[in-house]
Amino acid sequence: MSDIAAQKKPNVALNWIIRNPIWVFVAIIFIFFSFASEYFFDAQNMKNLLVQTSTIGLIALGMTLVMINGNIDLSVGATLALAASLAVSIMGWPMFDSWGNWQMLPAVAAGLLSGIVLGAVNGFIVWKTGVDAFIVTLGAMLGVRGLVFVYTEEQSFYAANFAYSDFGSSSIGPVPTLALLFILCAVAAHILLSRTVHGRNTYAVGGNREAAVNAGIRVGPNMVINFMIVGFFAALAGITLSTQMGASTPNLGRDYELWTITAVVLGGTKLTGGAGNIIGTFGGVLAIGILRNGMNLMQVPAFYVLVILGVILIAVLYLDKQLNRKGEEELRL
Amino acid sequence: MSISNPTLQLVGIVKTFPGVRALDDVNFDVQPGEVHALLGENGAGKSTLMKVLAGMYQPDGGKIVIDGSPVVMRTPLEAKQSGVILIHQELSLAEEMTVAENVFLGELPKKRFGLVDWKTLHQRVYVILNKLNCDFEPTTPVDSLSIAKKQMVEIARALTHDAKVVIFDEPTASLTDQEKVVLFDVIRDLQADGVGIVYISHRMEEIFHLSNRISVLRDGTYRGTLMTAETNEDEVTQLMIGRSLSYERLHEHVETGDVALSVENLSCGKLYQDVSFEVRTGEVVGFYGLVGAGRTEIAETLFGLRKPTSGQIHLQGKAVDINSPVEAIQFGLSLVPENRKEQGLVLAMSCRDNMTLPQIDALTTGPFVSGTEELKIYNTYHDQLEIKTPSWRQPVQNLSGGNQQKIVIGKWLGMHPKVLIVDEPTRGIDVGSKSEIHNLLRKLAKSGYAVVVISSEMPEVLHVSDRIVAMYNGRVMREFTSDEVTEDNLIQAISGLSDNNLKVA
Numbered sequence A: 001m002s003d004i005a006a007q008k009k010p011n012v013a014l015n016w017i018i019r020n021p022i023w024v025f026v027a028i029i030f031i032f033f034s035f036a037s038e039y040f041f042d043a044q045n046m047k048n049l050l051v052q053t054s055t056i057g058l059i060a061l062g063m064t065l066v067m068i069n070g071n072i073d074l075s076v077g078a079t080l081a082l083a084a085s086l087a088v089s090i091m092g093w094p095m096f097d098s099w100g101n102w103q104m105l106p107a108v109a110a111g112l113l114s115g116i117v118l119g120a121v122n123g124f125i126v127w128k129t130g131v132d133a134f135i136v137t138l139g140a141m142l143g144v145r146g147l148v149f150v151y152t153e154e155q156s157f158y159a160a161n162f163a164y165s166d167f168g169s170s171s172i173g174p175v176p177t178l179a180l181l182f183i184l185c186a187v188a189a190h191i192l193l194s195r196t197v198h199g200r201n202t203y204a205v206g207g208n209r210e211a212a213v214n215a216g217i218r219v220g221p222n223m224v225i226n227f228m229i230v231g232f233f234a235a236l237a238g239i240t241l242s243t244q245m246g247a248s249t250p251n252l253g254r255d256y257e258l259w260t261i262t263a264v265v266l267g268g269t270k271l272t273g274g275a276g277n278i279i280g281t282f283g284g285v286l287a288i289g290i291l292r293n294g295m296n297l298m299q300v301p302a303f304y305v306l307v308i309l310g311v312i313l314i315a316v317l318y319l320d321k322q323l324n325r326k327g328e329e330e331l332r333l
Numbered sequence B: 001m002s003i004s005n006p007t008l009q010l011v012g013i014v015k016t017f018p019g020v021r022a023l024d025d026v027n028f029d030v031q032p033g034e035v036h037a038l039l040g041e042n043g044a045g046k047s048t049l050m051k052v053l054a055g056m057y058q059p060d061g062g063k064i065v066i067d068g069s070p071v072v073m074r075t076p077l078e079a080k081q082s083g084v085i086l087i088h089q090e091l092s093l094a095e096e097m098t099v100a101e102n103v104f105l106g107e108l109p110k111k112r113f114g115l116v117d118w119k120t121l122h123q124r125v126y127v128i129l130n131k132l133n134c135d136f137e138p139t140t141p142v143d144s145l146s147i148a149k150k151q152m153v154e155i156a157r158a159l160t161h162d163a164k165v166v167i168f169d170e171p172t173a174s175l176t177d178q179e180k181v182v183l184f185d186v187i188r189d190l191q192a193d194g195v196g197i198v199y200i201s202h203r204m205e206e207i208f209h210l211s212n213r214i215s216v217l218r219d220g221t222y223r224g225t226l227m228t229a230e231t232n233e234d235e236v237t238q239l240m241i242g243r244s245l246s247y248e249r250l251h252e253h254v255e256t257g258d259v260a261l262s263v264e265n266l267s268c269g270k271l272y273q274d275v276s277f278e279v280r281t282g283e284v285v286g287f288y289g290l291v292g293a294g295r296t297e298i299a300e301t302l303f304g305l306r307k308p309t310s311g312q313i314h315l316q317g318k319a320v321d322i323n324s325p326v327e328a329i330q331f332g333l334s335l336v337p338e339n340r341k342e343q344g345l346v347l348a349m350s351c352r353d354n355m356t357l358p359q360i361d362a363l364t365t366g367p368f369v370s371g372t373e374e375l376k377i378y379n380t381y382h383d384q385l386e387i388k389t390p391s392w393r394q395p396v397q398n399l400s401g402g403n404q405q406k407i408v409i410g411k412w413l414g415m416h417p418k419v420l421i422v423d424e425p426t427r428g429i430d431v432g433s434k435s436e437i438h439n440l441l442r443k444l445a446k447s448g449y450a451v452v453v454i455s456s457e458m459p460e461v462l463h464v465s466d467r468i469v470a471m472y473n474g475r476v477m478r479e480f481t482s483d484e485v486t487e488d489n490l491i492q493a494i495s496g497l498s499d500n501n502l503k504v505a
Helices: A002-006 A012-019 A021-036 A043-068 A076-091 A094-129 A133-152 A162-168 A177-195 A197-207 A209-214 A219-245 A256-266 A278-297 A302-332 B046-053 B076-081 B099-103 B118-131 B147-160 B177-192 B204-210 B233-241 B295-302 B325-330 B340-344 B351-362 B371-385 B401-413 B431-446 B458-464 B487-495
Strands: B008-017 B020-030 B035-039 B061-066 B069-071 B084-087 B165-169 B196-200 B213-218 B221-227 B259-268 B272-280 B284-288 B310-315 B318-320 B333-336 B419-423 B450-455 B467-472 B475-481
Touching: A012 A021, A021 A278, A021 A302, A043 A076, A043 A177, A043 A197, A043 A219, A043 A256, A043 A278, A076 A094, A076 A133, A076 A219, A076 A256, A094 A133, A094 A162, A094 A219, A162 A177, A162 A219, A177 A197, A177 A219, A177 A278, A197 A209, A197 A219, A197 B351, A209 A219, A209 B340, A256 A278, A256 A302, A278 A302, B008 B046, B020 B035, B020 B046, B020 B061, B020 B196, B035 B046, B035 B204, B046 B084, B046 B165, B046 B196, B076 B084, B084 B147, B099 B118, B099 B147, B118 B147, B147 B177, B177 B196, B177 B204, B196 B204, B204 B233, B213 B233, B221 B233, B259 B295, B259 B450, B272 B295, B272 B450, B272 B467, B272 B475, B284 B295, B284 B431, B284 B458, B295 B333, B295 B419, B295 B450, B325 B333, B333 B401, B340 B401, B351 B371, B351 B401, B371 B401, B401 B419, B401 B431, B431 B450, B431 B458, B450 B458, B458 B487, B467 B487, B475 B487
Parallel strands: B020 B221, B035 B196, B035 B213, B084 B165, B165 B196, B284 B450, B284 B467, B333 B419, B419 B450
Antiparallel strands: B008 B020, B008 B061, B061 B069, B213 B221, B259 B272, B259 B310, B310 B318, B467 B475
8 A cells, every 4th residue: 555655753743643533523512503593603602602602611620630540539510509699698698798709808818618529529529439439429419418518408509699690791891701701711621731830740640540659649639639620610510600600400400420431531531631721621622612602503403402412422532533543553653 | 203294384574553563484384283482572573473373464465374374364363263272471360250250251062042051061161171171160260270270271161272382471470380281281182182382471491391393583584494403502592682691781970970870678568578779869770570570569569659568778878758749759769661652652642742741830921831941851852862753733642662661761850750650661673763762861871860770571671771689579689780690690589589499301
């Protein structure tokens, strides 16, 4: 075969695409829906899309770190609900009545803190007991959801301060505040992962834990910090989601762990750890957002949307496997 | 013996891996009813050849002929169905299941509705176990058996099929002398039934005791076949290592400095006891012994991965307590572990990132890792160690074994350690790179490191060490200077007894 001999080294752009096939997919579905639905390519819809994706997106940023680390966190949905319930209810406590808009400060702080603390607890249990993160956070997922019901007494809360829900629908210039927040957080997470010592160690621990120990990396603290980060992002997502609704319900964030993991995996992060990046995760989040938004506009019934998403998840990962196998062979030449 | 038609024939087998030609035009055949020994140093390609035979690897060239007709074996099951059965060095049994279930694993006899026919199963296994003179029942759980008995279960598995060729890969590595006698009887019975045996081992006396013919591999190439009755150990060894037995020794008499590391009466439970030695700056101290002699465990203790039960460690005259690798590194110790892929490298990471892994804390500007600082370090050791790679961006998994090892060594040199412990420095590395690594270790000692080399390869230990500590069964048997050491006294020291105790009837 002459074309084998004629094969040249793939250029940088092609290499990038092979490593991040999800962005090709995002481009394809973006163009598809732009033609398929007259409502899709529209400034207002684009804003909606970004706000809709920001919730899963924020959690996915943290989940990317935890999964590169070789762990997983199934408790993010429950953490989201707890943070949202705390924030919305504390805002209404009588002791903060005289604080005006400042009453949101202790509320949001408490919500974020709850996420960080839950993450730390997850991380410590994984570190100290050596029980698999899947099991530990599965337990946390059930337990924390239980706590949410205990705390809320199965009630929904409504935000006492209208500024809270105004924030959720506000814009800075043409960009919705929540979308901007997500993008800023994504940039921060990208820098953390790609440029800092913590980020490098995160890859090393997930790539080969034994080698990381032998290189003198403190594996336990590294994992705990990543669990705290995902806890923080889950709580932040809970708060942004409750600002959109002006309320919180104890069932908030159900199945979000699954959507998040789907987005992260679509973005090329390996379940086994050691590989992945925020750019891919961003693509994964957008892919899910565009598919849901686009099919919704085309009035595809909701249940079919789930079926299609499931099929696409498996198809994209199969494609990724094929592409990366080829990519590896090319590198070896 | 008469040369009849071979049961199994390998013609011109080629197998390549990235960066390594593991097998190059290898020929090999087995006659029915013979024991054909396969010899070669570590990394000579024996295991690769066996994996090709057992259907685990596909050869890139050449053909496999069974009973006169060429076959392609794509999976271990197809190999099994063709009558080729591999008894693994590391046994591959389902520990939680019974002997009978393991023997017929994947092929359990069935009744109607797919139910397991336990009665037939146990009867058939019982017959096989009897034939092998096993004293355990088909219903015994495998995890309650000793290693030797587990091996018998593996062999029983081979007998369920119409085995034409049975391959034994280092079968006696973890057997006692009595267990060996039983194994050899079984091998002779198989032989008498007309089964062809491939016997892979390092142990010369076993090979001369059992085999009819001996074939030798070196650096992935076929070096020839000898009739056992017409040859001797010297001839085989020459064929194996490609040179006479007198090793050129690399060390000149060096100026040694102060004692960098001294260990007194160090013990760790049953792993090793009462170990004492010293290492000075400027010298290489070799640790030699059989697998399981406790050498690696000592290295792990020094590196803070194990807690000693008693004894003292001194670094530069000061008593120290090392509780973790983090502390060990701070004390100026570093360890190049025995399995570089599992313990030394993050395979998906780039060369540069692996190299700077232990020290990136120090390579920052503000909160960020400084790529230029990293590259500076990488370039220093890339040049010093002559690492061959197209770019620093290359994931280390694409490098050859020798270059991977250099990355691990470079990783530690960047930390400027005082003591460098290298466990199996050249395992799985081709011969050319081996001598490079050896020269490198000498050079490092000369430039002021105290180097400890742990190795299972005698030529290597003799080659690089100024002094050699011989270990057997968790104890230091003797310490040699390079002047007093010979192969004979070294072998005696590491086998624990003076005579070779394998005179089997």
